[in-house]
Amino acid sequence: MTAQTDGPARLVLTARAENHLHGRLDLADTITRLQAYQAAGADVLYAPGLTSLTDIRQVVTAVDRPVNVLAMAGAPPVSELAQVGVSRVSVGGAFAFAALGALSDAATELRDTGTYGYLTGSAVGRRAAQRSVLTLAANSNLTQISA
Numbered sequence: 001m002t003a004q005t006d007g008p009a010r011l012v013l014t015a016r017a018e019n020h021l022h023g024r025l026d027l028a029d030t031i032t033r034l035q036a037y038q039a040a041g042a043d044v045l046y047a048p049g050l051t052s053l054t055d056i057r058q059v060v061t062a063v064d065r066p067v068n069v070l071a072m073a074g075a076p077p078v079s080e081l082a083q084v085g086v087s088r089v090s091v092g093g094a095f096a097f098a099a100l101g102a103l104s105d106a107a108t109e110l111r112d113t114g115t116y117g118y119l120t121g122s123a124v125g126r127r128a129a130q131r132s133v134l135t136l137a138a139n140s141n142l143t144q145i146s147a
Contacts, residue, residue: 020049
């Protein structure tokens with residue numbers, strides 16, 4: 001744990017108990033593992049795969065560190081997670097897979113129908129990219145940006 005606190009930048013150590021991702025639905029064991037990680041000095045505790053709000057609440061009350069939950073099908077909405085004390089929600093690869101799905105749909109449309117309906121969705125992405133570039137420019141010493 002000294003590397004976590006003694007370096008030039010403070011690292012946040014997130015400890016994962018992946019029981020539920022691998023079909024081991026033993027909540028008591030998951031909590032025991034998270035408590036051991038807490039005792040070892042973990043900053044954030046994470047049990048990806050939990051979807052029951054009751055189970056998540058039990059985890060939050062059983063530990064003294066921020067709890068992270070994986071956004072996945074069947075997981076409660078962020079507002080409910082916040083109400084039971086969840087501090088952080090991770091999306092894993094979901095955003096990248098959503099983008100890949102949009103790419104696949106656009107390519108399929110162009111290949112199969114020869115139409116450009118995907119351009120409506122791409123306009124949203126273009127505006128987001130432009131906003132990002134403008135934000136970077138506003139927060140840097142760049143004097144000229146071209147896209």
